[in-house]
Amino acid sequence: MDLLAGASLAVGTLVVLVVALGIVGFVVLFRRRGDRSVTGGGLAELNRTAGTLLVRLDDDVRDAEAEVGFALAQFGTESAQPFVAALNRARADLAEAFRLRQALDDAIPDTPREQREWTLQIIALCERAERELGEQERTFRRRRSEEGSAASTLEGIRRSIREQQSRLGGAHALADEVHTRYATRAAAGIRQLVDRADSLLRDAEHTTDAAAATISQSRVTAVAPDLAEAARQVRDAAERLDAVERRAAELAEARAALEERRASAAADVDEARAEVDRAPEPESARAILEAIDAVLAVAPSDPADPVDDLERLGDALARLDLALAASRNEADRRAHARAAYEGTLVSARSQISVARELVANGRVGVDARTRLAEAERQLVIAQAETDPVEALDAIRRAVTHARDADALARYNTMG
Structure with a gap:
């Protein structure tokens, strides 16, 4: 995931570019396309649409991070680079959309025109990011269905499961130490993070066992979704174990x-x-x-x-x-x-x-x-x-x- 971490340094620059170009570009876009479902609706309806799209994009960016990790592991840095770039652009769009939402929510009064234009920009930013992420996700799903290396991918996921399972003992001990040393509020949820990580790793084991039983050169399409799900489960478990260590630190x-x-x-x-x-x-x-x-x-x-x-x-x-x-x-x-x-x-x-x-x-x-x-x-x-x-x-x-x-x-x- 070094590439993903390194590539994320571009986010700040991308946000600046979005700020500079977005105000003109997105308003013009909406005015030109004449979409009555957006420009013809009331402001309250636009706000609901923008809020729904923001929540969905926020979740989808998190999911895409897992997909990018899987793509890097399965296809390598060069092949996954377009997905990494699309994810960083989506992060920049998401950051700008949230900044606009905060401007709408703060105590500074906004004119009706500002409210409408900023809301339209939020919608456009979310739609653009969703479209780019969707294109990349479809590309890699298609590649997985054509890929003939399911067995090696499976072994890589199993290796990751074992690596994360080796962290469980330390995480349990760390959670117990936090509960002993600190107040309930400070320690809240840390044991649940460890338990959830343990459960996710067991689920990943079951998923990979089921996939192993059906892997063959002719059944790659059938097991590809299972391998992707197992990789997601391992990533989610790793994130929870990281959160335990981070909370204690x-x-x-x-x-x-x-x-x-x-x-x-x-x-x-x-x-x-x-x-x-x-x-x-x-x-x-x-x-x-x-x-x-x-x-x-x-x-x-x-x-x-x-x-x-x-x-x-x-x-x-x-x-x-x-x-x-x-x-x-x-x-x-x-x-x-x-x-x-x-x-x-x-x-x-x-x-x-x-x-x-x-x-x-x-x-x-x-x-x-x-x-x-x-x-x-x-x-x-x-x-x-x-x-x-x-x-x-x-x-x-x-x-x-x-x-x-x-x-x-x-x-x-x-x-």
């Missing part, structure tokens, strides 16, 4: 970041106390004192939940930063922003990771997916930003959107 990272953040918070509180007497007016002094109290009120969770503690402490320190903004010079603001950024980055990554797993493993509607996409976009912006104050603002926005995505994914049903 994120909690450990959050724990270390929390210790550092508490130490710097103590220094921030000392600085704030010194600023109270120099505050230009009583209201400023009172705001600083209240912000100090908010920081001191963030007690460690028992049992431990370092991600939640980081978020609560980060919110309180953001309030303190605001109260001290008038008294800090530019150098102070930049220094404090750098110190706050690292801990907030850990929170953002963890929140995004959890929300991403919820979206991948459940029936989640377009609102949660839109907030998750925006959280991921703000994370990219923050990591590329050279100004520490702007970077901190972006990473805080990422945390906010990831929280919203998590809440919507847990409590909202598919619309």
